Amino acid sequence: MPTGSCIKKDCTFATTGVCLELYAPVTTCPNFRSSVVSLTDAETELEADALPLPAEDSTEDAVRPTTLTKVRRRFHPGTELGLDDAAELMRGRYVHVIGVLGQSDAGKTAFLSSLYLMASRGWLKPSYSFAGSLTLQGFEDRARGLRKWEKGRLAERFMLHTQLGDSRRPSFMHLALRELKDRERHIELLLTDLPGEWTSRLITNADTASRFEFLKRADGIIYVIDGRLLIDSGRRHVEIHKAKILLSRLLQSPLMTAEAPLVLLVSKCDEIGMDVPPAAEQIMGEAAAIGLEPNLIMSASFSRSTPEVQSGTGIMESISRILNHELPSSTEFEGGIYEAANGRLFGKIPRR
Amino acid sequence: MLNKTYEWLRIAYAHPTDEVVRKRQLACTDLLGKLEEAEDITPLAECVAGVINGFDNGSTKGSEAVETIISCIRDHQPAFASDLSDNALELRACAMITLGELITRNDEEPSDIAVLTSLLLISSTGLRPTVQERHLKIALDELLKSARSAATRAAVLRRERVELDFEALNEVTAGGDTASLLKSLRPALKQLLKQLDQQAAADREELQVLSWLYNNYAETVGKPIAGLDPFEAALCCGLEIADLVSVPPLEGARQMVADAASKNRKRTGLKKITLAEVMGKLSHESKQGILPIDRIVRKLAQRYASLFPISWVCLRINDSGSPTGWEEEFRNKVGFAATESYSPEEIAGQVFSERIAQRKCEEFGDAE
Numbered sequence: 001m002p003t004g005s006c007i008k009k010d011c012t013f014a015t016t017g018v019c020l021e022l023y024a025p026v027t028t029c030p031n032f033r034s035s036v037v038s039l040t041d042a043e044t045e046l047e048a049d050a051l052p053l054p055a056e057d058s059t060e061d062a063v064r065p066t067t068l069t070k071v072r073r074r075f076h077p078g079t080e081l082g083l084d085d086a087a088e089l090m091r092g093r094y095v096h097v098i099g100v101l102g103q104s105d106a107g108k109t110a111f112l113s114s115l116y117l118m119a120s121r122g123w124l125k126p127s128y129s130f131a132g133s134l135t136l137q138g139f140e141d142r143a144r145g146l147r148k149w150e151k152g153r154l155a156e157r158f159m160l161h162t163q164l165g166d167s168r169r170p171s172f173m174h175l176a177l178r179e180l181k182d183r184e185r186h187i188e189l190l191l192t193d194l195p196g197e198w199t200s201r202l203i204t205n206a207d208t209a210s211r212f213e214f215l216k217r218a219d220g221i222i223y224v225i226d227g228r229l230l231i232d233s234g235r236r237h238v239e240i241h242k243a244k245i246l247l248s249r250l251l252q253s254p255l256m257t258a259e260a261p262l263v264l265l266v267s268k269c270d271e272i273g274m275d276v277p278p279a280a281e282q283i284m285g286e287a288a289a290i291g292l293e294p295n296l297i298m299s300a301s302f303s304r305s306t307p308e309v310q311s312g313t314g315i316m317e318s319i320s321r322i323l324n325h326e327l328p329s330s331t332e333f334e335g336g337i338y339e340a341a342n343g344r345l346f347g348k349i350p351r352r
Numbered sequence: 353m354l355n356k357t358y359e360w361l362r363i364a365y366a367h368p369t370d371e372v373v374r375k376r377q378l379a380c381t382d383l384l385g386k387l388e389e390a391e392d393i394t395p396l397a398e399c400v401a402g403v404i405n406g407f408d409n410g411s412t413k414g415s416e417a418v419e420t421i422i423s424c425i426r427d428h429q430p431a432f433a434s435d436l437s438d439n440a441l442e443l444r445a446c447a448m449i450t451l452g453e454l455i456t457r458n459d460e461e462p463s464d465i466a467v468l469t470s471l472l473l474i475s476s477t478g479l480r481p482t483v484q485e486r487h488l489k490i491a492l493d494e495l496l497k498s499a500r501s502a503a504t505r506a507a508v509l510r511r512e513r514v515e516l517d518f519e520a521l522n523e524v525t526a527g528g529d530t531a532s533l534l535k536s537l538r539p540a541l542k543q544l545l546k547q548l549d550q551q552a553a554a555d556r557e558e559l560q561v562l563s564w565l566y567n568n569y570a571e572t573v574g575k576p577i578a579g580l581d582p583f584e585a586a587l588c589c590g591l592e593i594a595d596l597v598s599v600p601p602l603e604g605a606r607q608m609v610a611d612a613a614s615k616n617r618k619r620t621g622l623k624k625i626t627l628a629e630v631m632g633k634l635s636h637e638s639k640q641g642i643l644p645i646d647r648i649v650r651k652l653a654q655r656y657a658s659l660f661p662i663s664w665v666c667l668r669i670n671d672s673g674s675p676t677g678w679e680e681e682f683r684n685k686v687g688f689a690a691t692e693s694y695s696p697e698e699i700a701g702q703v704f705s706e707r708i709a710q711r712k713c714e715e716f717g718d719a720e
Contacts, residue, residue: 083366091364091433091442093408094485183481183688190366214366219486260486327482327489346558346604 006031078137080171083214086190089134089174095188097172098322099215101246102224103203104196107267107301111224111315112173112193113143114301118312119175127320131176131186138173142193170194170214187323203245209253220261220322221250227266227298230279240279244286251290261325262287262294263318270300270309295321353452353498354380360449360491364442375428380450382424387454388465393716395420396469397652397659399447403495404476405658405687407447408440412656421446445491452495455502461509462502467600468712470499470506475709476659478702479627481688503600510598511554516547553598560596561605565612572641577612582621583633586613586696587662590703591641599711606701613700624693628679631665631690639666642703648717649710657685660706662699665690 006013008031011020023029081089089095102108116139117123119130133139172190179185192214201208215221225243229235243264250256264287266280280296287294299314353360357377361368387396398417407418413436421443425432433439451473455466462470477496483489520540524533568577570588577585589612597605614622631639643666644650650667657664664685668678679690694702 086366087364088438090366091440092436092438093441094363094488096485097366183484185484217362217366217487323484325486327486346561346602 004033007033078135079141080135080138080193081174081190082171083169085134086172089188089190093186093188095190096219096323097214097217098189098191098319099212099218099221100192100224101194101199101202101221102196102265102267103199103226103242106196106199106224106226107265107299108196108224109142109193110301111222111265111267111299111318112191113139114312114315115175115191115319116173117143118315119177123312124177124316126180128177128179128187128316131178133176134174135172138193170211189319199246202249203242206249206253209249209255212253212255215250215255218256218260220263220325221256222263222265222318222322223247223294224265224267225280225283227268227272227277227280230266230277231272236277236279240282240286243283247287247292248290251292258291258293259327261322262292263321264294264296265314265318266296266298267301269298269313270303270305274298274300274309274313297321353449353456353494356452356491356494357449360445360452361442363445363485363487363491376425376446376449378428379421379424380446380453382427383421383446383450384453386420386424387450393468393713394652396465397472397656397713399451400469400472400476401656401658402444403447403451403492404473404480406440407443408436409684409687411658411685417447418443448491448495452498455495455498459502459505462506464715466502467506468709468716470503471600471705471709471712472659473499474503475702475705478698478705479661479688479692479694480686481692500603504603507598507600507602510550510600511557511602513551513554514547517543557596557598561593561608564593564596565608568612573635573637578616581633582613582617582696583625583630583699584635584638586700587634587638587642587703589613590700591638591707594704594707594711597708599708599715601704601708606704609700609704610697613696617696622695622697624695624698626691626693627661627665628676628690630694630699631669631675634666639669642666642707643670644710646710646714649713652713653710657682658687660710661686662702663706663710 004027006019006026006029008020011031013019013026013032017026019026019029019032021029021031023032026032086095086097100108100111116133119128119133122129124130170192171194173193175189175191177187177189179187198208198211202212223243223246225239229239247262251258256262264280264283266277276296276298284294284296295318297314297318299318300309300311301315303309303311303313354377357380358368358373361373361376365372387399390396395417398412398415399421402412402415402417405412407413407415407421412418418436422432422434422439425446436443451469454469455462457463458466473496477492483492520543521537524536524540569575570577570580570585571592572588573580573584577588580588589609593605593609593612594601625633642663644653644660644663653660653663654667654671661682665678665682668681669675672678683689
């Protein structure tokens with residue numbers, strides 16, 4: 001299947017590989033755009049022959065310079081990290097992997113952009129400060145749409161539809177933070193930026209769960225749901241149903257365990273008044289019914305209702321919930337009557 | 353635990369492939385062999401310290417253990433980086449897998465080295481704050497649980513009250529010359545006496561510990577426990593009971609230590625205070641009491657603060673002659689600050705664990 005995407009709205013190429021207008025091959029469709037060659041695996045070879053020796057009759061001693069040897073070096077393009085790039089980072093120090101899931105237009109990319117802009121403006125304080133990123137260019141590219149205003153307001157759609165360099169493999173955005181209190185940790189974050197179609201396909205087809213294998217390593221999952229759909233009487237039931245299926249699928253595949261931190265991030269809450277929609281409560285109930293305990297957070301990545309609702313509301317809170325999630329300790333001695341062999345009383349620990 | 357290679361490698365990989373898992377299992381098997389064949393316990397101690405605190409900080413940075421693990425990995429995958437900034441966490445995961453395998457390989461009867469590893473892990477983790485990295489925590493918890501299980505199993509086996517074996521003795525018949533009689537009698541007698549000795553040791557342990565608890569007197573400082581500051585009492589309880597029990601101790605002994613440290617104390621006296629404050633409350637005699645006497649153990653304690661944190665602090669204060677100024681070095685070497693808070697029971701338990709681990713180290717001889 002050719003790698004690329006279709007700029008025609010609602011084209012099913014991304015999910016089915018078939019052009020909506022039945023162009024075959026799909027590359028002949030005027031709306032199809034081939035992917036830019038991924039720079040994720042860019043390699044540079046440095047190779048040089050030895051420099052020519054000085055002329056033989058030179059009075060100076062001839063010094064043969066060191067021959068440069070071939071060096072294979074991978075440079076991060078700065079747009080996003082693939083699994084291999086992520087592995088390079090993870091082998092050196094602990095990296096918190098956060099899976100950001102949600103359907104198209106739920107607000108996943110806006111979430112990432114808002115996080116990035118808050119970090120770059122120092123708005124993560126007093127808890128955290130920005131400590132670097134290997135995907136600065138990627139964040140900038142995603143935030144570019146925010147600079148286009150229509151009649152003094154943000155455009156209705158200001159985030160580009162997410163496309164992957166390799167449509168079969170996930171990509172990650174990287175952010176490093178410094179904790180400013182408690183243990184003052186240096187925290188590395190890898191956040192997924194997946195097309196909404198991935199989540200949609202997982203909901204409709206359990207067989208696609210294999211492409212989410214990396215979620216087993218996730219330190220937490222943020223499931224983004226468009227708040228506007230949750231108050232839409234015609235669509236909220238569908239959203240509840242889809243959420244229920246997705247959460248069940250994540251648990252049963254299994255791509256996550258019940259103890260893993262899970263955040264239900266209701267997006268675009270500036271447009272629904274910041275009140276928790278009953279549909280969101282219902283989703284929480286569905287989650288609890290299958291043994292999950294998600295944290296419900298109302299968010300507004302880029303508010304259209306400032307100053308009542310600030311841009312970035314709920315963004316850092318969702319990250320903090322995952323970073324500071326308390327895991328149960330399983331090393332405590334369970335107590336009970338401890339029987340030393342043959343009935344010795346010494347060493348018995350009575351149940352308390 | 354080799355059967356956990358995939359799960360524990362996930363600490364350092366988003367999605368470890370079959371090939372990576374296979375190669376690391378082979379590397380860990382090789383590393384296990386090297387640890388078991390090593391002439392002294394230093395490589396093992398370094399591995400434990402690296403598992404607990406990471407290989408890219410403290411005293412394990414650039415250690416022999418790092419070189420050994422990298423070498424084992426490179427035997428199966430030559431293209432493996434040697435720079436700790438590129439591989440420190442993966443080395444840690446491999447060391448965890450190896451130590452886990454060492455501890456759990458013979459569940460029914462843990463080997464001496466498995467018990468030593470378990471006791472070092474227990475000693476290293478007593479004061480550490482909870483790990484907040486999820487997958488690292490899951491793996492460390494599992495490793496520590498196995499360690500406690502192995503130590504407990506070995507403790508039970510040591511104290512097992514067995515039926516004396518008279519069968520061999522009954523088979524010895526009179527007749528023949530004296531030399532033949534002695535030759536056939538000796539092994540049976542030896543076996544019986546060994547069993548009796550083991551049981552006597554277990555009985556003696558019980559009597560001594562119970563007598564100590566009854567007397568409630570700290571030999572270290574020459575004063576009744578009840579009259580001491582709660583934290584000084586905690587140190588004395590941990591230290592002196594650890595010297596009375598057989599190694600490894602039963603889990604119940606640990607509980608007794610905690611109870612002895614907190615018995616008949618007002619609640620205010622049991623409030624948690626920082627490690628720096630604890631050190632301030634200890635007398636010179638009690639700090640001297642905890643210093644390892646054995647030369648090899650002393651060297652281990654000085655080199656690897658994360659294995660014996662309280663012993664390290666006391667050694668540091670003793671060597672420098674100053675009760676303060678160790679806090680920054682402590683933080684660099686163990687990975688957490690001296691501002692973490694502990695109760696008297698926790699301090700007593702930690703001192704107990706450190707002393708027990710040190711006694712086990714002494715059994716293994718030269719660490720040079």
